[in-house]
Amino acid sequence: MIWAQDANGLLGTGTDMVWNVPDDFQHFKNETMGNPVIMGRGSWEALGCKPLPGRKNIVMTEQLDYVAPGAEVGHSLEEALAIARWSSGKTWIAGGANVYEQAMLIADELVVTDLELEADTQGGPAVYAPKILDKYWRVDESRSDTDWRPKSGDARWRVTTYVRKK
Numbered sequence: 001m002i003w004a005q006d007a008n009g010l011l012g013t014g015t016d017m018v019w020n021v022p023d024d025f026q027h028f029k030n031e032t033m034g035n036p037v038i039m040g041r042g043s044w045e046a047l048g049c050k051p052l053p054g055r056k057n058i059v060m061t062e063q064l065d066y067v068a069p070g071a072e073v074g075h076s077l078e079e080a081l082a083i084a085r086w087s088s089g090k091t092w093i094a095g096g097a098n099v100y101e102q103a104m105l106i107a108d109e110l111v112v113t114d115l116e117l118e119a120d121t122q123g124g125p126a127v128y129a130p131k132i133l134d135k136y137w138r139v140d141e142s143r144s145d146t147d148w149r150p151k152s153g154d155a156r157w158r159v160t161t162y163v164r165k166k
Contacts, residue, residue: 001093001103002031004113004157005129013124014096015046023152024113027159028094031111035089038080038103043095044068056087060099077102097127104130110137110162116148117155137162 004024005011012018033054039047041061049068051057057071058080066073074080077099084091093103110132145158 001100001107001109002028002111003095003100003129004028004115006115006117006119008118009129010119010121011095011097011127011129012046012119013121014042014127016124017046018119018121018124019115019117019155020153021113021115021155021157023149024115024157027113032092032094036084036087036091037094038074038077038084038091038099039094040096040099041066041068043099044071056084058083077106097129100130108164112160112162113157114160115155115157132162136165138165 003011004019004021006019010018029052032052036056036058037052038058038060041059041063044057044059051070057068059066059068059071059073060075060077060080061073062075064075072083074083081091093099093107112129112132140161140163143159143161145160148156148158150156
């Protein structure tokens, strides 16, 4: 799974990004390029219903008649994962909050960008990242930043990679 969060664990409003950190967008692209990416319908629509180039886009929705041009549609996490298995590479879960919550039970890796800012949702609904519990996850020091990376757009940022404890 992969996500960016502010200092309070905020992901966004559910329909909009509330920050601009271009270097983290590039990090997301580098990590997910060439791989299947599963996202919820709200995240897909926040992207303007446009597929992420160079990746197999899979949209999760309970709406049976939903059409996502340029992407495949799965009606459950299990169905979305089955679609992803037809592709090579690592399957990434890329939001939103509901999809993250479901996938936390089966994920083996979390790539989390922390942003050095407290975002303002401009009155929109606040959507938060799932809790990362120490009893299930450990930090992979070799793939995590120890210091903040230089400011890009709105904030300094750092990446922490968590792996599931065995």
